[in-house]
Amino acid sequence: MPFGNTHNQMKLKYASDQEYPDLSQHNNHMAKILTPAMYERLRSKQTPSGFTLDDVIQTGVDNPGHPFIMTVGCVAGDEETYEVFKELLDPVIEDRHGGYKPTDKHKTDLNPDNLKGGDDLDSNYVLSSRVRTGRSVRGFCLPPHCSRGERRGVEKLSVEALAALSGDLKGKYYALKNMTEAEQQQLIDDHFLFDKPVSPLLLASGMARDWPDARGIWHNDNKTFLVWVNEEDHLRVISMQKGGNMKEVFNRFCTGLTKIESLFKDRGHAFMWNEHLGYVLTCPSNLGTGLRAGVHVKLPNMSKHAKFEEVLKRLRLQKRGTGGVDTAAVGGVFDISNADRLGFSEVELVQMVVDGIKLLVEMEKRLEKGQSIDDLMPAQK
Amino acid sequence: MANTFRRLISSRSTAVLLASLGAGTMATGFLLSENGSLAAEMKKKLYPPSSDFPDLRKHNNCMASALTPAIYARLRDKLTPNNWTLDQCIQTGVDNPGHPFIKTVGCVAGDEESYEVFADLFDPVIKDRHNGYDPKTMTHPTDLDASKLTNGMFDDNYVLSSRVRTGRSIRGLSLPPACSRAERREVERVVVMALAGLKDDLSGRYYSLGEMTEKEQQQLIDDHFLFDKPVSPLLTCAFMARDWPDARGIWHNNEKTFLIWVNEEDHTRVISMEKGGNMKRVFERFCRGLKQVEHLIQERGWEFMWNERLGYVLTCPSNLGTGLRAGVHVRLPNLSKDPRFSKILDNLRLQKRGTGGVDTAATGDTFDISNNDRLGKSEVELVQLLVDGVHYLIDCEKKLEKGQDIKVPAPVTQFKK
Numbered sequence: 001m002p003f004g005n006t007h008n009q010m011k012l013k014y015a016s017d018q019e020y021p022d023l024s025q026h027n028n029h030m031a032k033i034l035t036p037a038m039y040e041r042l043r044s045k046q047t048p049s050g051f052t053l054d055d056v057i058q059t060g061v062d063n064p065g066h067p068f069i070m071t072v073g074c075v076a077g078d079e080e081t082y083e084v085f086k087e088l089l090d091p092v093i094e095d096r097h098g099g100y101k102p103t104d105k106h107k108t109d110l111n112p113d114n115l116k117g118g119d120d121l122d123s124n125y126v127l128s129s130r131v132r133t134g135r136s137v138r139g140f141c142l143p144p145h146c147s148r149g150e151r152r153g154v155e156k157l158s159v160e161a162l163a164a165l166s167g168d169l170k171g172k173y174y175a176l177k178n179m180t181e182a183e184q185q186q187l188i189d190d191h192f193l194f195d196k197p198v199s200p201l202l203l204a205s206g207m208a209r210d211w212p213d214a215r216g217i218w219h220n221d222n223k224t225f226l227v228w229v230n231e232e233d234h235l236r237v238i239s240m241q242k243g244g245n246m247k248e249v250f251n252r253f254c255t256g257l258t259k260i261e262s263l264f265k266d267r268g269h270a271f272m273w274n275e276h277l278g279y280v281l282t283c284p285s286n287l288g289t290g291l292r293a294g295v296h297v298k299l300p301n302m303s304k305h306a307k308f309e310e311v312l313k314r315l316r317l318q319k320r321g322t323g324g325v326d327t328a329a330v331g332g333v334f335d336i337s338n339a340d341r342l343g344f345s346e347v348e349l350v351q352m353v354v355d356g357i358k359l360l361v362e363m364e365k366r367l368e369k370g371q372s373i374d375d376l377m378p379a380q381k
Numbered sequence: 382m383a384n385t386f387r388r389l390i391s392s393r394s395t396a397v398l399l400a401s402l403g404a405g406t407m408a409t410g411f412l413l414s415e416n417g418s419l420a421a422e423m424k425k426k427l428y429p430p431s432s433d434f435p436d437l438r439k440h441n442n443c444m445a446s447a448l449t450p451a452i453y454a455r456l457r458d459k460l461t462p463n464n465w466t467l468d469q470c471i472q473t474g475v476d477n478p479g480h481p482f483i484k485t486v487g488c489v490a491g492d493e494e495s496y497e498v499f500a501d502l503f504d505p506v507i508k509d510r511h512n513g514y515d516p517k518t519m520t521h522p523t524d525l526d527a528s529k530l531t532n533g534m535f536d537d538n539y540v541l542s543s544r545v546r547t548g549r550s551i552r553g554l555s556l557p558p559a560c561s562r563a564e565r566r567e568v569e570r571v572v573v574m575a576l577a578g579l580k581d582d583l584s585g586r587y588y589s590l591g592e593m594t595e596k597e598q599q600q601l602i603d604d605h606f607l608f609d610k611p612v613s614p615l616l617t618c619a620f621m622a623r624d625w626p627d628a629r630g631i632w633h634n635n636e637k638t639f640l641i642w643v644n645e646e647d648h649t650r651v652i653s654m655e656k657g658g659n660m661k662r663v664f665e666r667f668c669r670g671l672k673q674v675e676h677l678i679q680e681r682g683w684e685f686m687w688n689e690r691l692g693y694v695l696t697c698p699s700n701l702g703t704g705l706r707a708g709v710h711v712r713l714p715n716l717s718k719d720p721r722f723s724k725i726l727d728n729l730r731l732q733k734r735g736t737g738g739v740d741t742a743a744t745g746d747t748f749d750i751s752n753n754d755r756l757g758k759s760e761v762e763l764v765q766l767l768v769d770g771v772h773y774l775i776d777c778e779k780k781l782e783k784g785q786d787i788k789v790p791a792p793v794t795q796f797k798k
Binding site: 018 | 424433463468475567591617
């Protein structure tokens with residue numbers, strides 16, 4: 001919420017324990033880490049743009065969480081949030097990202113030639129392949145905190161940069177508030193259109209303010225490369241296509257991203273990145289690569305196997321329904337993707353998906369024939 | 382000096398870009414902190430009000446009708462004493478364009494001073510919403526003397542229940558859109574302590590939303606007393622649901638005829654109600670209870686937000702003045718089918734709702750009928766209007782039952798301008 005530091009000064013009139021949130025019913029990373037003493041130490045701080053501790057944690061206070069699913073419960077309002085509030089965010093990051101330490105360094109590798117294989121996932125099983133990430137534009141506040149002027153600035157920059165893409169990346173921008181009925185229907189049919197967030201996790205952080213001002217979708221003419229502007233992050237970049245050629249998807253992903261990055265640099269703006277956290281995004285869960293590489297894959301037999309979850313865990317993969325993060329699988333078709341974001345490079349994560357899906361499909365084929373999969377059980381990655 | 386210069390040079394390309402957004406090239410270099418983010422103060426210079434002006438072209442609410450780029454430019458950088466801003470007042474109206482038929486208000490106050498500091502916006506909004514009431518020139522009458530109400534008993538064959546509600550804000554504490562957790566808890570503390578001092582037919586108990594037992598919750602639901610976390614985007618976009626259910630609760634007397642909501646959409650909502658048509662008693666209890674609560678908080682050095690321009694100050698401009706909605710659940714099977722029903726209500730300055738409240742439609746033949754107006758007429762005047770109006774409606778209903786014709790009454794006069 002954009003209350004800003006002036007409002008925060010007023011709150012300091014009250015003692016820290018009078019302001020401390022009631023987290024007794026809560027189950028999210030923020031609630032696990034925050035203590036009254038930490039709150040007292042951090043409550044008077046603010047980032048240069050005026051983002052405060054209460055702004056960081058509001059979504060976690062408002063959304064106690066689920067007993068089974070651990071949400072993050074905090075967001076960044078700008079790049080400096082991760083520095084100013086590191087006392088809270090470092091342990092949250094460590095908890096969320098498998099023990100990633102404040103001193104660890106993150107490797108970025110967007111060279112698609114380093115990916116081995118990935119061009120031959122069996123399309124009898126793998127229906128589609130997709131890689132997504134996010135990017136934040138340095139110099140602008142993030143979606144929870146940006147003003148309308150800043151959000152429009154991000155949109156203007158993005159539209160200019162994307163307009164300079166050429167070849168198979170040439171495309172068009174559709175501003176959410178200007179699109180025609182026909183354009184809107186087409187984007188829905190293509191499964192490209194994003195809508196105003198309804199999840200209370202997002203709404204409580206202030207990301208949906210001023211909707212649909214300065215929000216839009218850009219995609220190339222081939223409909224294989226897609227950029228969301230000002231949804232949950234400044235930019236979400238998606239490469240996708242039907243079938244199992246993850247290598248081609250990743251190639252396009254890396255080429256496109258690298259090109260976009262240089263187009264932004266030409267216009268005087270870098271992406272938010274540092275060697276500890278990698279690419280800086282709104283939610284701590286997306287730090288590092290911000291990358292989710294996944295497939296829609298038919299695993300009707302494997303998914304009923306007692307060891308399914310265990311196999312996924314060992315392969316460092318996660319399953320979702322094909323409607324996305326909040327859905328369940330239908331008809332034995334799963335969205336399988338990498339579980340990690342930080343501490344592994346892009347190439348490493350996509351490699352895990354490629355190798356893991358190959359194995360899962362092999363297991364599926366065995367189970368189809370009524371054979372055992374015991375000899376195929378992977379070691380923990 | 383050297384450091385600043387170095388920063389200026391290293392951020393030259395960014396400065397060029399920023400200049401294209403409308404700021405001076407020389408100035409922008411100085412405005413960047415070392416790693417490229419803009420300090421809050423500096424942002425104001427870089428982003429002039431015109432860059433932040435909301436796109437209201439598809440909007441239909443009082444705020445969108447009243448806000449101009451010139452007003453926005455004058456007010457954007459102002460702060461109330463509680464550090465509340467115009468952007469925060471209007472966020473709900475920007476996020477909720479509104480309905481073509483129903484004009485919502487589209488702005489809220491974060492504190493008492495919002496109505497002063499942002500008067501250039503709130504005054505025209507108030508005028509629009511309250512039938513031309515001009516806060517600059519007019520004064521609002523407060524009258525909580527229930528003995529003045531005449532004819533306050535309805536025919537129980539038609540009126541199923543009677544109810545009067547209003548809101549009160551505690552002076553010195555920010556309102557629900559703006560309050561911090563500590564302030565909200567302070568409101569709860571002040572109000573609960575005062576209510577504990579009520580006696581006799583008003584003596585009762587407080588149920589904190591976060592701490593009530595399953596059993597208590599079920600009872601409150603069965604009594605139709607329990608309020609839930611707001612789901613309407615009109616409210617959630619105004620930041621009112623933050624920290625739910627912290628410091629929210631329900632107080633009611635043992636007889637279940639006097640009820641107070643704490644920290645829902647206002648600091649307090651005060652409700653007097655009972656089954657049947659004895660509006661006189663409902664209003665008498667309402668006034669008595671309100672006066673006693675006011676007295677109890679004054680003993681401890683607190684008071685309600687009130688001034689003679691705006692009457693009782695509440696979060697939503699639509700509730701200024703009396704904040705009063707007096708209403709009945711009334712059966713009107715014949716009248717409701719008559720094509721003149723809406724016009725009759727209009728002229729009587731009444732509105733109809735479904736019996737589930739403002740966002741519901743009527744089911745069957747029973748309607749929630751209440752006063753339209755809040756500001757510019759006193760509590761006694763508004764309840765009298767409701768009483769006279771409901772008597773007229775029941776009279777129409779009886780006539781139609783007997784096959785007689787009814788008349789559309791002349792419109793009730795507005796307040797004197």
